[in-house]
Amino acid sequence: MAQSSESATSADFVRPHLKNLAAYTPIEPFEVLSAKLGRAPEDIIKLDANENPYGPPPEVLAALASMAYPHIYPDPENRQLRARLAEEAGVPVQNLLVGCGADELIDLLMRCTLEPGDIILDCPPTFGMYRFDAQVNNAEVVDVPRNDDFSIDVDSLIAAAAEHKPKIIFLTSPNNPSGNMLSTSDLERVLAIPGPLVCLDEAYIEFSAEASKAPWVAERENLVILRTFSKRAGLAGMRVGWGVFPSGLIEYMWRAKQPYNVSVASEVAAVAALSNPTYLQEVRDKLIAEREVMFAMLQSISYLSPYPSEANFILCKVEGRDAGLLKEELSQRGIMVRFYSKPARLAGCIRISVGKPEDTQAIKGVLESLQ
Numbered sequence: 001m002a003q004s005s006e007s008a009t010s011a012d013f014v015r016p017h018l019k020n021l022a023a024y025t026p027i028e029p030f031e032v033l034s035a036k037l038g039r040a041p042e043d044i045i046k047l048d049a050n051e052n053p054y055g056p057p058p059e060v061l062a063a064l065a066s067m068a069y070p071h072i073y074p075d076p077e078n079r080q081l082r083a084r085l086a087e088e089a090g091v092p093v094q095n096l097l098v099g100c101g102a103d104e105l106i107d108l109l110m111r112c113t114l115e116p117g118d119i120i121l122d123c124p125p126t127f128g129m130y131r132f133d134a135q136v137n138n139a140e141v142v143d144v145p146r147n148d149d150f151s152i153d154v155d156s157l158i159a160a161a162a163e164h165k166p167k168i169i170f171l172t173s174p175n176n177p178s179g180n181m182l183s184t185s186d187l188e189r190v191l192a193i194p195g196p197l198v199c200l201d202e203a204y205i206e207f208s209a210e211a212s213k214a215p216w217v218a219e220r221e222n223l224v225i226l227r228t229f230s231k232r233a234g235l236a237g238m239r240v241g242w243g244v245f246p247s248g249l250i251e252y253m254w255r256a257k258q259p260y261n262v263s264v265a266s267e268v269a270a271v272a273a274l275s276n277p278t279y280l281q282e283v284r285d286k287l288i289a290e291r292e293v294m295f296a297m298l299q300s301i302s303y304l305s306p307y308p309s310e311a312n313f314i315l316c317k318v319e320g321r322d323a324g325l326l327k328e329e330l331s332q333r334g335i336m337v338r339f340y341s342k343p344a345r346l347a348g349c350i351r352i353s354v355g356k357p358e359d360t361q362a363i364k365g366v367l368e369s370l371q
Contacts, residue, residue, distance in 0.1 A: 017116075017138045024132045027338075039334050045362055047353040048336040050176070050204075050313050052234035054286070054356070056269065057279040060235070063272035064265060074267060076259040081267050082242075084274045089214045089227075091244050097253055098270075100261050102203060102226045102241030103129055109168070109199060109224065110137045112249070112256050119166040123152050125177065125346045127201060130170040142166065145345065150178035150307070154189045161193045169193070172201040174208055177338070177351045179309025181208055191220060197249075199224045204311035206232040206284055207291070217244040224249070231312060232280055233273040240270045287312050291354045298352075301367045312354045315346075323348045326370070333366050 011019075027049040030041040037044065046053075078098040086093035099105040106129055114120070116138040122130050123144050134141050142164050144156050152171065161169070169190060173182035182200070191198055202225055205212050214225045225244040230236035240262065245253055273280065291309060298306040298316055305317040318326055327339035327350055337353075340346035352363065 015138070018136070021135055024128065033336065037331065037334060043334055045335045045355065045359050047355050047359060047363065048338045048351075049236070050231060050311070050353045051236045052231060052283065052287070052312070053353075053359065054234060054283045056234040056273050057276035059272040059276050060269045063268050067265060067268050070264055072264070073260050074262060074264045078262055078267055081240075081262075081270050081274075084271055085242055088274060088277075089212065089244070091214050091217065095217060095244050095247060095250060097243050097245055097250060097257070098262050098267075099241045099243065099257075100263075100266070101230065101239040102201065102228045102243070103133075104239075104261060105226055105241055105243045106130065106199075106201075107133045107136070108253060108257055109243075110134060110139065112252050113197065114139045114167055119164045121157060121160055121164070121166045121169045121196070123157070123171065124343055125150075125340075126170070126172050127176045127203075139167075146175075146178075150175060150180045152182060152186055152190075154186050157190060158193055161196060166196045168197045168199055170199050170201065172203070174204045174309070174311040176204065176311065177313065177315050177340070177346065177349075178307055179204075179311040179313060179315060180307070181210060181310050184210075187213065191223060197222050197224060199226065201226045203228045204231055207288060207312045208310035210310075214244045217246055221246045221248060229270050229273060232284060233270070234283070235266075235269055235273060238266045238269045240266045287354050290357060290360060293357070294352070294354055294360045297360060297364050298367075302371050304367070313351050314354070315349055315351045318348050318350060323350055326350065329370065330363070330366055335363050335366060337363075 030044060033044055034041045081098055082093050082096045085096055097105065099108065110133050114137050117140060119140045119142055120130065120134050121144055122141050123146055131141050142160055144153060144160050147153050171182055171190065174180060200213060202212055217223050217225055227242050229240040295306055295314055298304050298314060303319050303321050305319055307315045324339055324341065327337055330337055338351040340349045
């Protein structure tokens with residue numbers, strides 16, 4: 001029933017399903033951390049958001065400084081970037097879509113496929129945006145928890161799909177925050193489930209020993225692959241993600257997406273980053289090598305149990321002490337890590353992004369001093 005203008009409030013216009021939506025909790029930027037900790041940004045070691053500490057190739061800053069047309073709307077089809085991605089990824093350009101971060105593509109995929117009340121299957125603990133965006137889009141989330149080793153429980157996924165008839169199954173490889181890979185055999189079993197679309201998020205694939213499954217999309221109408229420039233290319237602040245979508249779906253994604261969703265600066269930066277594959281490979285190799293150094297160091301800390309990782313971060317179980325207090329102790333020393341109090345599978349864990357060698361040494365000194 002419509003309310004009179006005297007009694008109505010602006011909140012009355014909000015869609016009912018959003019009124020109980022919990023806001024997504026983002027990581028605080030350098031400026032906020034600097035003010036909160038009373039430290040200059042350069043004195044903060046930021047290992048809480050899986051950002052690339054080396055930043056983008058030098059060509060990126062040069063390209064941004066000489067950007068010719070910031071006053072003109074960007075190419076709505078991102079033709080130059082998509083052409084470069086098609087060449088690098090070995091997929092047809094017509095199957096590629098670029099977004100303002102992979103987060104935008106997750107939301108766009110849901111807006112194009114989910115009716116209110118439709119179901120997605122989620123495999124926690126995993127990236128929280130699948131659940132968040134499903135709730136924004138008035139969909140239902142059915143959890144299929146991972147096994148003790150963080151592998152997906154394929155038998156339970158098959159059973160849940162038969163019972164709930166989901167529209168989409170979301171998978172992540174390497175998984176965030178556990179860092180483990182999805183095996184090819186498990187992916188093939190999930191793809192064989194009749195009915196749902198399978199969205200495989202490969203945000204961290206460059207840090208693993210396995211190749212992307214992007215070329216699989218050409219042969220599978222039920223597979224979507226998501227990728228990002230945030231991790232490998234050091235462009236988290238520019239917000240550039242991309243996806244490989246089957247032909248029957250991408251036509252409608254194009255219709256529904258915002259026309260100028262990727263800025264001129266973001267596309268210029270991404271194209272410039274791809275122009276220096278040697279730098280990207282060298283940074284990747286440095287981070288993988290430092291991941292192994294950091295893993296060995298974390299194993300030597302009596303109260304930490306690190307999990308093996310194929311991403312640019314390591315999840316650790318904190319034993320015999322309060323993980324939240326440990327996180328606060330590190331932050332007071334200018335070292336930021338991610339702390340988990342929920343879900344239950346992650347309670348008492350911290351996640352540490354791989355940084356430069358000097359970052360590893362800094363956190364090692366603090367952790368050892370607390371033994």
